[in-house]
Amino acid sequence: MQRFLNSQIARLLTLFICTFLFIPAFVHAQSPNVTTTVVDPAADQQLAMHTSARGDIASHPDVPLYRIVGTIDPAKRTWQATQTLTFRNQSGTSLSKLYFRLFPNLPDVGGSLTISSASVNGTSIAVKTEANRYLARLDLITPLTNGTQINVVLNFITTAPGKNGASWYGTLYQDGQTMALASAYPLLANNTNGVWDVAVPNTKGDLVTSTAAYYDVTVTAPSTHSIISTGTASSISNVGTSQIVRMVSGLQRDFALAATKLPSVNATVDGTKISVYYPIGKLTTGKAALKYASQSLHFYNTTYGQYPYNELDIVDLNAGSFEGVEFPGFILIEQDFFTNSSDFESLIIHEVAHQWFYGVIGNDVQNHAWVDEGFATYSQVLYQEALRGASAGTKEKNIFVADYNDLKAQKGDGAIDRPISTMSDYSYGVLTYSKAALYFDAIRTKIGAVKFTAAIRNYYTTNRYGLVDGMAFVRAAQNSCGCDLLPLYNQWVLAK
Numbered sequence: 251m252q253r254f255l256n257s258q259i260a261r262l263l264t265l266f267i268c269t270f271l272f273i274p275a276f277v278h279a280q281s282p283n284v285t286t287t288v289v290d291p292a293a294d295q296q297l298a299m300h301t302s303a304r305g306d307i308a309s310h311p312d313v314p315l316y317r318i319v320g321t322i323d324p325a326k327r328t329w330q331a332t333q334t335l336t337f338r339n340q341s342g343t344s345l346s347k348l349y350f351r352l353f354p355n356l357p358d359v360g361g362s363l364t365i366s367s368a369s370v371n372g373t374s375i376a377v378k379t380e381a382n383r384y385l386a387r388l389d390l391i392t393p394l395t396n397g398t399q400i401n402v403v404l405n406f407i408t409t410a411p412g413k414n415g416a417s418w419y420g421t422l423y424q425d426g427q428t429m430a431l432a433s434a435y436p437l438l439a440n441n442t443n444g445v446w447d448v449a450v451p452n453t454k455g456d457l458v459t460s461t462a463a464y465y466d467v468t469v470t471a472p473s474t475h476s477i478i479s480t481g482t483a484s485s486i487s488n489v490g491t492s493q494i495v496r497m498v499s500g501l502q503r504d505f506a507l508a509a510t511k512l513p514s515v516n517a518t519v520d521g522t523k524i525s526v527y528y529p530i531g532k533l534t535t536g537k538a539a540l541k542y543a544s545q546s547l548h549f550y551n552t553t554y555g556q557y558p559y560n561e562l563d564i565v566d567l568n569a570g571s572f573e574g575v576e577f578p579g580f581i582l583i584e585q586d587f588f589t590n591s592s593d594f595e596s597l598i599i600h601e602v603a604h605q606w607f608y609g610v611i612g613n614d615v616q617n618h619a620w621v622d623e624g625f626a627t628y629s630q631v632l633y634q635e636a637l638r639g640a641s642a643g644t645k646e647k648n649i650f651v652a653d654y655n656d657l658k659a660q661k662g663d664g665a666i667d668r669p670i671s672t673m674s675d676y677s678y679g680v681l682t683y684s685k686a687a688l689y690f691d692a693i694r695t696k697i698g699a700v701k702f703t704a705a706i707r708n709y710y711t712t713n714r715y716g717l718v719d720g721m722a723f724v725r726a727a728q729n730s731c732g733c734d735l736l737p738l739y740n741q742w743v744l745a746k
């Protein structure tokens with residue numbers, strides 16, 4: 251994601267960018283020795299995967315499944331739904347309670363998410379809130395032993411803010427044309443060895459660190475709007491003035507949803523359909539966004555490894571509070587950038603790169619934000635170099651060099667690897683984006699372009715759908731070069 255800050259920082263950050271979807275359930279194919287018919291909800295999830303990645307569903311049978319059925323009302327700015335989470339405890343210990351994160355309730359997000367009732371395996375249970383309603387806690391009547399699966403049903407209503415967009419985080423917003431509902435449902439908190447991560451996220455950067463899951467979301471909405479989301483629409487039916495759209499996600503770590511009246515253009519690149527929903531009257535820049543997204547998706551496919559989903563949606567939003575924000579298979583772009591930005595291409599290609607770095611390979615976006623932001627930012631250099639030659643790559647890189655030099659002159663150097671809550675807006679922007687990109691450039695300079703690319707491909711293959719820290723790429727690069735890269739890590743990432 252990239253936020254608008256004050257004018258100086260907004261100018262400075264312009265090139266850092268970011269920081270931040272029918273078929274009825276079908277019968278799962280049976281092995282020859284099995285005679286019973288089993289309906290496997292995960293089989294539907296294959297619809298959202300690229301043909302080359304459909305086997306990944308079978309190898310991830312035990313990820314959480316969110317089934318959400320409800321109604322979107324753009325006029326009231328609401329999403330009212332029933333969410334059924336099927337979740338197996340794989341924490342290694344018994345759990346006496348569950349935590350859900352309610353991102354719309356963060357004061358800077360400016361919306362609300364209220365859970366009216368809950369049940370666990372059919373038994374009603376009280377919902378308690380913590381952290382100024384950011385957290386919902388369910389105290390389990392019976393502890394959930396390790397390896398056990400449960401169904402948690404939550405009835406909820408989310409409301410998006412509808413004015414003063416610049417005052418809010420912006421990814422939950424109704425701008426009159428589009429209602430964006432990013433991370434707008436109760437999302438199970440992360441649990442490591444029985445410890446819940448209940449830290450309230452800092453809104454300077456991306457908010458959501460989460461593990462891969464399956465989403466199966468059905469909404470009833472006015473036929474006047476297009477329903478777009480993470481994943482793929484598996485069925486659309488019309489009932490009077492309403493439509494019922496069912497969407498499946500594939501292996502994704504979050505779910506974003508929008509109802510929009512905006513027009514769209516689309517293209518299919520390497521088997522993935524890219525759609526751009528652009529501001530009314532801005533067809534030319536809509537087509538430009540589609541071109542940039544198509545070029546970058548193809549470049550990343552061939553350089554990093556194939557994007558494993560069959561759709562990518564890019565949606566204009568007039569919130570005025572960010573430049574671009576990435577979600578799985580779904581990107582929000584601020585409307586101003588469709589109108590008058592020389593940095594439009596860099597913004598689009600940065601956000602598309604996040605589909606690899608943050609999307610497929612996840613990381614802790616609050617405590618190690620540089621991991622995905624550094625790769626997304628450095629992807630701008632690699633893209634320019636590949637499309638327009640070495641001098642174009644150097645030109646892009648020199649922007650980050652200048653930013654980093656300015657920081658050192660004005661504020662002094664700083665460690666990249668630290669929680670974003672401990673950084674000023676200025677330091678966050680330069681360290682997390684520019685300096686982190688230059689760290690990856692330092693590795694490429696040391697080991698050469700061929701081994702660097704091989705390292706990224708290995709990193710991508712090894713860590714797909716997982717969560718990494720900053721050392722994961724060090725290991726991949728060391729395997730590629732047969733050399734010691736810890737000195738560079740210490741120098742660039744850890745040293746202040």
Ligand SMILES: [Zn+2]
Pocket residue numbers: 251252266267268269270600604622623626
């Ligand atoms: Zn970014």
